[in-house]
Amino acid sequence: MSSTQVIRQFGFLLIYLFLQIVFFRVLVIADVAFCFIYVGFILFLPHETSDFWVILLSFLIGLSVDLFYNTAGVHAAASTALGYLRGFVVRGIFSTKGGDVDIDLSWEGMGTERFIRYLVVLVTIHHLLLFFIEVGHVDYLVLTILKSLGSVVYTVVVITFMHRVLR
Amino acid sequence: MSQLFRLILQARNFLLFILLEIACFYLIQKNNGYWGVLAFDTTNTYVAQTLAWSNSWRNYWSLFDQNEALQAENATLRQENAKYAQWVGAVNRKVYAPDSLFAQRFSFTTAKVVNSSVDLTDNYITIDKGTKHGMRVGMGVISPTGVVGQIMSCSENYSRVYSILHSSYTLSAEVINASLRQEPNANALGIAKWDGQDPRLIQLTTIDRFKPIVKGDSVVTSEQNAIFPAGIPVGKIIRISSVPDEAFYKIVVALSTDFRNLRYVYVVDNRLKEEQDRLEQAPVATTPSRP
Numbered sequence: 001m002s003s004t005q006v007i008r009q010f011g012f013l014l015i016y017l018f019l020q021i022v023f024f025r026v027l028v029i030a031d032v033a034f035c036f037i038y039v040g041f042i043l044f045l046p047h048e049t050s051d052f053w054v055i056l057l058s059f060l061i062g063l064s065v066d067l068f069y070n071t072a073g074v075h076a077a078a079s080t081a082l083g084y085l086r087g088f089v090v091r092g093i094f095s096t097k098g099g100d101v102d103i104d105l106s107w108e109g110m111g112t113e114r115f116i117r118y119l120v121v122l123v124t125i126h127h128l129l130l131f132f133i134e135v136g137h138v139d140y141l142v143l144t145i146l147k148s149l150g151s152v153v154y155t156v157v158v159i160t161f162m163h164r165v166l167r
Numbered sequence: 168m169s170q171l172f173r174l175i176l177q178a179r180n181f182l183l184f185i186l187l188e189i190a191c192f193y194l195i196q197k198n199n200g201y202w203g204v205l206a207f208d209t210t211n212t213y214v215a216q217t218l219a220w221s222n223s224w225r226n227y228w229s230l231f232d233q234n235e236a237l238q239a240e241n242a243t244l245r246q247e248n249a250k251y252a253q254w255v256g257a258v259n260r261k262v263y264a265p266d267s268l269f270a271q272r273f274s275f276t277t278a279k280v281v282n283s284s285v286d287l288t289d290n291y292i293t294i295d296k297g298t299k300h301g302m303r304v305g306m307g308v309i310s311p312t313g314v315v316g317q318i319m320s321c322s323e324n325y326s327r328v329y330s331i332l333h334s335s336y337t338l339s340a341e342v343i344n345a346s347l348r349q350e351p352n353a354n355a356l357g358i359a360k361w362d363g364q365d366p367r368l369i370q371l372t373t374i375d376r377f378k379p380i381v382k383g384d385s386v387v388t389s390e391q392n393a394i395f396p397a398g399i400p401v402g403k404i405i406r407i408s409s410v411p412d413e414a415f416y417k418i419v420v421a422l423s424t425d426f427r428n429l430r431y432v433y434v435v436d437n438r439l440k441e442e443q444d445r446l447e448q449a450p451v452a453t454t455p456s457r458p
Contacts, residue, residue: 022221031286031366051180059187066194067214070284070291070327073194080191084184133195135288135363136334143364 009045013061016041021068024158033150036075038065039126040159042083043119047103051087058083071134078130082122093118107163119156127151215293215325219281233430240311273396275433276300278308283330285366285426290330292316294432297324307394307435313423314338314401315432317394326434331369332361332426340371340401341389342418346379355380356389359401359420366426369402371418376409378416386420393440 016038024035042058049057062079066072093114094103107115127148135144175182278294296302298321308315308328316330329336342355357374371386386401406419 021217025221028286034286052183055180055183055187059191062191068218068282069287070282070293071287072197073191077188077191077195080184080187084180087180140364 005046012044013041013057017061017064020065025068029150029154032147033154034147035154035158036065036127036130036151037155037158037162038062039079039082039123039155040162042079042086043122043159044105044163047090047105051084054086055080055083058086074130074134077133078126081129082126085125086122089118089121107160116156116160119159120152123155123159124148124152127155212322212324215281215295215322218293219279219295222281229428229430232428236311272437272439274436274438276302276436278326278432278434280429280432281325283426283429285330285332288334288363290332290366290426291319292328292330292429292432294326294328294434295324296434297321297326299323301436302326302434303436305394305440307437308432309395309399309435310424310429310432312400312425314388314395314399315424315426315429318434328432330426331359331422332366334361334363336361338401339389339392340386341397342371342374342378342380342384342386342404344380344384354389356391357418359386367422368405369420369422371404371420372415374416374418375414376416380404380407380416380418382407393437393443395435 020036020038024037028034038061041061042054045054045057058079059076062076063073065075065079069075090103090105093110104110105118110118128145131144131148131151132138138144276296278296278300280292281295282291282293284290284292292308292315294308302318302321304318304321306318308317314331316328316333316336318326319329320327331338338359340357340359342357347355355374355378357371359369359371361369374380382404384404386404388395388397388399388401390397400423402420402422402424404418405421406417408417409415410417
């Protein structure tokens, strides 16, 4: 990756964190749907980024969010897992292309259907992990699943909107 | 040997993943401990300043509600004041007269809320007063409308508070109503604990089934705690159920504090708490000596 790209990504990291902490931390819908827009940073890191760096950056952004949510480790654990699984999902979704030639992780590069599938699969994994780690037990299974699914819809809609309109 | 290195190189992503997850769960474990000492939370100065800034515009928009709450509080204080003025003359002071040191043991400090959560299993509140302003770990926190929680950790300028919406926080509470007040010895003491579901409701347990309690009764903090003054509102009973085999009621209380809209809180300092704690933990004589 060139140095301009690194700086660009660093800028994105700050923007995602800012939006998460200042706006989406308080924009909770009906106690069940949360928007964790910062996962967008992990999902749209350029494909050239090595898996090693994806995992490390996921951990760091998760940890930064934890600081503001008073949940030391919970977001970091879920997003590290997301960073690790991202590579596998990308390879799975682009398996028909053969090899990893010119994979572009964006709406234009993936096509609508692939883009939504990519988003929904990874965001669902992340949110289920997040909420189950946060609760720490399975006593309120229905509530936890409801929270996760409500948040998946919310997060996917917001990330898609940002990606399409603001970039 | 070179094969081993190649293996490590191949699995380096997986190893990094495992390593970081272990770090995460270590942090989670540490954070759940009752006295988490890591500054890895919202008492960190930079984090708290950011949060205070992002909260400032919300404060502005809630001024109207704040005014209303303050007026309501002024009204209740006036009422209390009048009540005590009469009480001084009315109560039979031969039975029990609290000495002035005991009666004045509580002092209050106002603090502003810079961060709070209600939707997690363990919720915390961060306030803008710290060790510099005399805050200490273990002090109680109340709002104009009722109980809020207890200070968990302090930094120089900020403190982190356990909300009563926390999976391991329990509160000694008491039900009050007219029929309980008539008999001086019939008090209905219980333990309030949040079940982690609805931030507007709290569960009250260990009140036995034969107490005359009905829906709509008030729940307040009891005399049996050194953290809060007695009689601070917790909420109103909205559901009572009892299972024939069990000794206790299952009671659901609607909290009087709206945790979602907390802006200002009072930190309660009990000057005699240390003395009481010391006494309660002191070694006891094995056989009571007789005169």
